[in-house]
Every structure is written in structure tokens, then in C-alpha cells.
Amino acid sequence: MFGSRLPQKPAGAVSAVVTGAGSGIGRAFALEIARRGGAVLCSDIDETSAQATADEITASGGRAWATACDVSKLSAVQKLATQAESLLPEPVDLVINNAGIGVGGTPVGETPITDWKWTLGINLWGVIHGCHVFAPLLKKQGYGGIINVASTASYSAAPLMGPYNVSKAGALALSETLAAELAGTGVHVTALCPTLVKTNINANGRIVGKSSKLFDRLMDRFGMAPENVVRMTLDAHQRGDLYVMPQFDARMIWRTKRLFPRTYALGTGMINRFAAARLQ
Ligand SMILES: NC(=O)c1ccc[n+]([C@@H]2O[C@H](COP(=O)([O-])OP(=O)(O)OC[C@H]3O[C@@H](n4cnc5c(N)ncnc54)[C@H](O)[C@@H]3O)[C@@H](O)[C@H]2O)c1
Structure with a gap:
């Protein structure tokens, strides 16, 4: 059972809601929670994929249900809470506020406003809705x-990822704020900030041009398995950790930016000049 250091219900395993549970990290969260004895409501904008995750859990003896939920809509997340209750x-x-999409490949000013709105609508408003309702x-x-799936992009400021960076910075700021507001209430908040995880994020998102191919190559070479990410995250949540940076590079970026902010900014500028020459 999770949360040995946290106030818990008297007995029984967790009852969880996972958004974006049809693929990648969300699917892995749902499977791992069920493996640990929890009951899971798997939700996704794509109900078929959420149902597939739930079926996988029930086929192996676990307890799971599936429903459609578009996290960018407050009414849908409110309905999700009602369904979870029943x-x-x-x-x-x-x-687990996990649902999200990847957008990148163009600089600020060239990224269509529709991409900004789409990204913020899901990655930021989805997490806001989840926190506001639950x-x-x-x-x-x-x-x-509450576990909010943020990203190393929450603090890395990597070029050609404006909307994604802004959405994930907001998700991290919200997690930190909520953690402070809920301190002492028995409710604990964790923000997951990974670098690359092997999922369908590129296929499902809008990472354009050469950036998309580079992303796939980096993902193949350095991406962590989602199963490992979620195991580390659930264990860290159980310990009461606010931040989970599962990979070495995620932790290095976090520390370098804080210890050497000027050098860090020079470095991202150099990366941008490299990116402008090769990726656009
Ligand atoms: N894969 C990575 O390298 C990586 C790194 C850092 C953070 N993340 C974050 O992890 C989270 C999960 O992404 P993933 O990598 O598993 O990608 P994925 O594409 O494999 O899974 C995302 C899931 O979210 C669902 N989804 C998309 N829009 C939705 C909406 N409006 N409402 C509900 N569900 C919706 C998709 O249908 C899909 O099932 C995202 O928030 C992403 O930003 C991923």
C-alpha cells in the first residue's frame, strides 16, 4: 500500500484515477497501481485505448474501469470525478494528472497560435482542471x-519548445503551490519531471520538421522505460517527495540551472544556434 508516511484510509489499497491512461506513462501508472493492489479508473480522450488498459488489468486479475475524458474541458473532469465516485x-x-501532448520544432513567433492554445489547453489546463476538481x-x-506529470521541460527552457515548456512550467508551479496549500492536510503532491521516456508522445503530438526525427533518435537511444519511471514515482510519492526527476540528466539540468544560471542561459543559447542551423 502507498503512503506509509502519509495519513491513509484505515485499510485497503489505493483507489486511483489516471488521465491519459491509454498510452505511455499513463498506461504504465494504471498497470503498476493495479499490480500493487489498487483499483484504477483509466481515462483518456481516446476511450478505446483507456478500455484496452483496463482490460489488460482485469485480464491479469486486477480491478479497473475505463471512461472517456478530455482533460482540457472542466465539465469532462467534473464528470470524471462523479464517475470515479460511482x-x-x-x-x-x-x-494522476498525466494526459499530455508534445509540441515542438519551431521558435516563438513562428509557432502557430493554435499550437500554443492546443498545448496549454491539455498540458496546463488539464492539470489545472484535475487539481481544481480533485x-x-x-x-x-x-x-x-496527487501526482502531476510535468517534465524536465518545466525548468530546462530548451529552444524550439515554447508552448511545451510554458505548459510544463505551469504544471510544476501549480504542483509546488498545491503542495504548500495542502501541507498538513494529509494530502500529498508529487510532480514528475522526466527527460525522455519511451512512449507514443511523438506520434500523438505535433513535433515538426527535423526535430521530430531527432526526438525519435534520442528517445530510442536514451529514453527510459515508462514502467521504471512510474515505479520510481510511486515509491517517491510514498516517501512524501515533491519532486521526482527519474533520470540523471533531469537532475543535472535542475542543479546546473540553479547553481550557474548565467552559464546555463549561455548554454541554451548555444544549443539554439546549433538547433537553428540544423533543425529548421
Ligand atoms: N515521453 C516523454 O519523453 C515525456 C517526458 C516528459 C513528460 N512527459 C509527459 O508525460 C505525459 C504522458 O505522455 P506520454 O509520453 O505517455 O505520451 P503518449 O502520447 O504515449 O500518451 C499520452 C496519452 O494522453 C492522451 N491524451 C491526449 N490528449 C488528451 C486529452 N485532451 N484528454 C485526455 N487524454 C489525452 C492520449 O490519448 C494518450 O493516450 C504527458 O503529460 C507528457 O507531456 C512525457
Whole structure:
């Protein structure tokens, strides 16, 4: 059971809601929570993929349900909370705001405004909606947790990723704010900030031009398996950690930027000149 250091319901495993559970990190979260004995409501904008994850869990003896939910819509997330109440055997005590998309490959000024709105609508507003709807329920209950899937992009400021960086910076700031607001309530917040994870994010998103091919090559070479990422994250959440940076490069970027901000900014500028010459 999760949360040995955290106030928990008297008995039983977690009752979780996972957004974007049809693929990648969300699917891995749902499978791992079920493997640890939890009950999971798998939600995704693509209901078929959410159902496939739920079926995989039930086929191996776990407890799971599936529903469609577009996290960019507040009404859909409110409906998700109502469905969680009726479908899960016990009140929700773990919410994983994971659904997201990848956008990149163009600089600020050339990135279409529609891409900005699409990215912020899902990656930032999706997390805002999840926190807005579920945080009060968990706070009233007096136990539970929220895991927001942010990214190393929350703080790395890598060039040609404007909308994604802004969306993930917001998700991290929201997680930090919520962690402070919920301190002492029995509800714990964790922000997951990975670098590359082997998922379908490139195929499902809008990473354009040469950046898309480079992303695939880097993902193949350096991407971490989502199963490892979620295991580390659930363990860290159990320990009460706010930040989870599963890979060495995620931790190095975090430290370098804080210790040497000027050098870091010079470095990202150099990367941009390299990127402008080779990727556009
Ligand atoms: N893969 C990486 O390298 C990486 C790195 C850092 C952070 N992340 C973050 O991890 C999260 C999961 O992405 P992933 O890598 O597993 O990608 P993925 O494409 O494999 O999975 C994302 C899932 O989210 C769903 N989704 C998309 N829009 C949605 C919406 N509006 N409402 C509900 N569901 C929606 C998709 O249908 C898909 O099933 C995202 O927030 C992403 O930004 C990924």
C-alpha cells in the first residue's frame, strides 16, 4: 500500500484515477497501481485505448474501469470525478494528472497560435482542471495524493519548445503551490519531471520538421522505460517527495540551472544556434 508516511484510509489499497491512461506513462501508472493492489479508473480522450488498459488489468486479475475524458474541458473532469465516485469501490485517494501532448520544432513567433492554445489547453489546463476538481475532495477526505506529470521541460527552457515548456512550467508551479496549500492536510503532491521516456508522445503530438526525427533518435537511444519511471514515482510519492526527476540528466539540468544560471542561459543559447542551423 502507498503512503506509509502519509495519513491513509484505515485499510485497503489505493483507489486511483489516471488521465491519459491509454498510452505511455499513463498506461504504465494504471498497470503498476493495479499490480500493487489498487483499483484504477483509466481515462483518456481516446476511450478505446483507456478500455484496452483496463482490460489488460482485469485480464491479469486486477480491478479497473475505463471512461472517456478530455482533460482540457472542466465539465469532462467534473464528470470524471462523479464517475470515479460511482465506479471505484472506495473513494478516490490517488489522482494522476498525466494526459499530455508534445509540441515542438519551431521558435516563438513562428509557432502557430493554435499550437500554443492546443498545448496549454491539455498540458496546463488539464492539470489545472484535475487539481481544481480533485484537490478539495481529497482535502475534505483528509488523506490521499496527487501526482502531476510535468517534465524536465518545466525548468530546462530548451529552444524550439515554447508552448511545451510554458505548459510544463505551469504544471510544476501549480504542483509546488498545491503542495504548500495542502501541507498538513494529509494530502500529498508529487510532480514528475522526466527527460525522455519511451512512449507514443511523438506520434500523438505535433513535433515538426527535423526535430521530430531527432526526438525519435534520442528517445530510442536514451529514453527510459515508462514502467521504471512510474515505479520510481510511486515509491517517491510514498516517501512524501515533491519532486521526482527519474533520470540523471533531469537532475543535472535542475542543479546546473540553479547553481550557474548565467552559464546555463549561455548554454541554451548555444544549443539554439546549433538547433537553428540544423533543425529548421
Ligand atoms: N515521453 C516523454 O519523453 C515525456 C517526458 C516528459 C513528460 N512527459 C509527459 O508525460 C505525459 C504522458 O505522455 P506520454 O509520453 O505517455 O505520451 P503518449 O502520447 O504515449 O500518451 C499520452 C496519452 O494522453 C492522451 N491524451 C491526449 N490528449 C488528451 C486529452 N485532451 N484528454 C485526455 N487524454 C489525452 C492520449 O490519448 C494518450 O493516450 C504527458 O503529460 C507528457 O507531456 C512525457
